Every structure is written in structure tokens, then in C-alpha cells.
Amino acid sequence: AQSVTQLGSHVSVSEGALVLLRCNYSSSVPPYLFWYVQYPNQGLQLLLKYTSAATLVKGINGFEAEFKKSETSFHLTKPSAHMSDAAEYFCAVSHTGGFKTIFGAGTRLFVKA
Amino acid sequence: DTAVSQTPKYLVTQMGNDKSIKCEQNLGHDTMYWYKQDSKKFLKIMFSYNNKELIINETVPNRFSPKSPDKAHLNLHINSLELGDSAVYFCASSLRQREGKDTQYFGPGTRLTVL
Numbered sequence: 034a035q036s037v038t039q040l041g042s043h044v045s046v047s048e049g050a051l052v053l054l055r056c057n058y059s060s061s062v063p064p065y066l067f068w069y070v071q072y073p074n075q076g077l078q079l080l081l082k083y084t085s086a087a088t089l090v091k092g093i094n095g096f097e098a099e100f101k102k103s104e105t106s107f108h109l110t111k112p113s114a115h116m117s118d119a120a121e122y123f124c125a126v127s128h129t130g131g132f133k134t135i136f137g138a139g140t141r142l143f144v145k146a
Numbered sequence: 147d148t149a150v151s152q153t154p155k156y157l158v159t160q161m162g163n164d165k166s167i168k169c170e171q172n173l174g175h176d177t178m179y180w181y182k183q184d185s186k187k188f189l190k191i192m193f194s195y196n197n198k199e200l201i202i203n204e205t206v207p208n209r210f211s212p213k214s215p216d217k218a219h220l221n222l223h224i225n226s227l228e229l230g231d232s233a234v235y236f237c238a239s240s241l242r243q244r245e246g247k248d249t250q251y252f253g254p255g256t257r258l259t260v261l
Contacts (some may be wrong), residue, residue, distance in 0.1 A: 127247070
């Protein structure tokens with residue numbers, strides 16, 4: 034079975050500050066890991082994904098995430114927050130042969146001016 | 147061109163009514179999904195279809211019946227609507243979910259309100 038835990042349902046940062054959104058996963062098989070973003074009143078869109086190639090994954094809008102097997106983590110970072118980053122962020126896990134992607138509960142990012 | 151589209155965007159109805167939500171994708175994907183997002187933003191998969199075949203049915207009440215007339219369409223029909231069905235319903239698609247690593251593309255959502 035697979036699961037995802039996102040630490041912190043809400044994260045608030047100042048514009049220009051570092052963004053760190055935490056995600057830990059549980060999986061009995063090698064995982065594929067995703068970060069999706071949901072802007073208000075929109076569907077989810079992919080930010081980045083880890084598919085067993087490089088452990089440091091770069092995504093859109095300056096975001097990146099690092100897969101750490103020893104820590105079962107896939108935290109999302111961005112060096113400098115922008116007001117337009119305010120959104121809901123979802124970490125998700127799946128695996129080869131599985132038709133189901135498991136989503137975390139989401140973290141709402143607030144960016145203060 | 148919209149990759150994954152859903153209609154309607156908003157649906158307000160009375161308890162006990164029957165309603166349908168339609169979804170279409172023009173990405174040529176094999177796999178389509180229905181998700182339910184509750185008021186706390188928790189996203190839960192309901193159904194998954196691969197090449198028109200039902201793959202996942204996540205203990206959803208049988209009042210919910212998906213139908214996939216072809217690979218590009220996955221509709222959701224809901225009978226005898228209840229207050230607890232109020233949520234945002236998202237359709238999504240992916241190329242080959244058996245691979246596990248394919249990106250899912252989401253529609254804009256249908257906000258269902260049951261009064």
C-alpha cells in the first residue's frame with residue numbers, strides 16, 4: 034500500500050522568502066512521486082515529478098524537489114516566493130503497474146507582501 | 147484548445163434529483179478518472195477507466211455510475227443526490243496509467259451543490 038503525508042495544511046511565507054513544502058511517502062515498491070499545484074477555482078496541474086532518474090527534479094515556475102529514499106521524503110522548494118505562487122499544493126505517489134495515484138491532503142501556501 | 151473539458155462548471159440541484167457531468171479529453175490518452183474534492187480540498191479518486199474498461203471503483207455508492215462511450219469521454223451520472231454529494235468533481239486523463247509515472251491532466255472541475 035502507498036500513502037502520502039504532507040506536513041502542514043497551511044504555510045505562510047513573505048514574498049522573496051524560501052518556500053519549503055514537506056512531503057513524506059510510504060511505499061513498499063519503488064515510487065513515482067509528483068507535485069501538483071491547484072490555483073483557486075482551477076484543476077490541478079503538474080509542477081514536477083520523480084520517475085527514478087535524477088533525484089533532484091526541477092519543475093515549472095522555479096520549483097524543485099529532491100527525492101530522498103533514506104528519509105522517504107520528496108520536499109518541494111523554491112528559493113524566492115512570488116505572490117503568484119499562492120495556491121494549494123498536492124504531493125502524490127504511484128508506482129509501475131498501479132492504476133491509482135494517491136494524493137496527499139494538500140498544503141495551502143500563502144504569500145505575504 | 148482545452149485538453150480536458152467538463153460540463154457543466156456549476157451544478158445546483160435539490161436532494162433526490164439525478165444529474166450528469168460530462169468529460170472529454172482531446173489528448174489521445176488511454177486512461178480517464180473521476181475525483182471528488184471535498185470542502186477541505188481532500189482529493190479522492192472515485193473511478194478509473196482504461197480503454198473504456200473500468201479499472202478502479204473506490205467503494206463509491208452505487209448511486210454513482212460512470213460511463214465511457216469511447217476513450218475520449220467519461221461521464222458521471224449520479225442518482226438520488228444527497229447533501230453529502232456536494233463537492234467539486236474533477237475529471238482527469240493520463241496516457242497510460244499502468245506505467246504509473248504518466249502525468250495526469252485535470253479538467254477545470256464541476257462544483258456540485260445539493261440543497
